Amino acid sequence: MVAQVEAGPAGTAGPCRRLVPVILAGGSGTRLWPMSREHFPKQLIGVVGPDSLLQATVSRMKGFPGDWTVAAEPIIVCGEEHRFTTEEQIRESGMNARIIVEPARRDTAPALTLAAALACADGEDGIMVAMPADHSIADIPALHRAIAIAAKHAQAGLIATLGIPPTRPDTGFGYIRLGGALDEGAHRIDRFVEKPAAELAAQYVAAGTYWWNSGIFVVRASVWLAALERLQPDMHSACVAALKGGRHDGKYLRPDATEFARAPSDSIDYAVMEHIGTPASPCGGIVVPLVAGWSDLGSWDAVWDAMQKDESGNVASGRVVFEGATSSYARSEGGRLVACVGTTNVIVVETDDAVLVADRSRVQDIKGLVSRIREQHAPEADAHRKVRRPWGFYDSIDHGERFQVKRIVVTPGARLSLQLHHHRAEHWVVVRGTALVTRGDEQFLLSENESTFIPLGVKHRLENPGKVPLEIIEVQSGAYLGEDDIVRFDDTYGRCS
Incomplete structure (x- = not known):
């Protein structure tokens, strides 16, 4: 049994200078196929460096400045299929973690609620810094500065998120419409906007009052639980009961599967953040700008964009040779030589059992391609050799x-x-x-x-x-x-x- 969860109403908790990193690592991204697969998704691979994205995310809170205390053990929420590799990679990073193994996939809102309930257990109630495990951030000091600003607002009972000032119209991101300006570049949240069509995305960028939604949230654990209880009572009761009825299994915490199955599947954005500023919301929200070389690495084009390029705009990983190529990305994982001659705006990814060749402008179609491969019952959709x-x-x-x-x-x-x-x-x-x-x-x-x-x-x-x-x-x-x-x-x- 897990300790009883205690959570007061939003905004009533006392001062807190303790930050609790929460890593949401339950994804199974297919857009980076053939490297990322169902049984070994992108957060577990080294997409932009020698460390996996999970390892880079866990290490991100090291050396946090000022008088904030960062919990020694982050909370990681992952699925059954990935728990052993997750634990192994954390150990290789020289860290320990509290690992919650989700009994089933229910999207990010229930995952964060499990983490909040654990953070509130035994009366701790820290300020959660919730981060997806599959993003890339180049400037860690800039990230720390943005989190520190967000944490001050979280102390006051608000839900804070980090927004990315857009550099281009992009239909792959959700947007945040800015409300009134606050100190240190922060803004009140007017509303969250779903992924727009291309023309609307261009209007958002031109207006200058919309930022990309990074998916990074800073919020007191009790504030999150109180907001969820008000807005999504069924999800709240199922997740709290699941954690309370859970059990420890070695290094893992296993919520009660029957209780967790009652939780509706929903994202943080839909379950809570889209209600911020409405009469139904029990608390307010703010957005803090993050200018730190952030990327959600949601496609091979985003990986190309995030990496250092040669004078012709090419990116190579592994045994790769370019001849007369421009603006191309090539990766050799299986050890074979990949040679690109005269290619332009092309993605080539080679593994032991599959080779992807794609136009950079069509990389969003890879998700549909993987679905077709899965319909053919081919093993390459889900597992590596x-x-x-x-x-x-x-x-x-x-x-x-x-x-x-x-x-x-x-x-x-x-x-x-x-x-x-x-x-x-x-x-x-x-x-x-x-x-x-x-x-x-x-x-x-x-x-x-x-x-x-x-x-x-x-x-x-x-x-x-x-x-x-x-x-x-x-x-x-x-x-x-x-x-x-x-x-x-x-x-x-x-x-x-």
């Missing part, structure tokens, strides 16, 4: 009728579940490290260049008892080789049914 698991990863390097070959890497000290298969047998060859093998009633060690056979229907387990990664080649043979042919009897990572 290299699949992460809590114990390491496997790479499906070859397959044919009645056989499949995988390269399996197990991290030191990790182990797979105790399992069996009804439709396939497996041959294991150790190429690096030492394997501890359970096969039926036997348990034995295998060293490099040694092998074993796992017959169909026999319980088995693979473990790495050593201090270096264990690497094996697995050859599967049988009538059916799907990943759903696994019956688990014991699992360190809680994946047994």
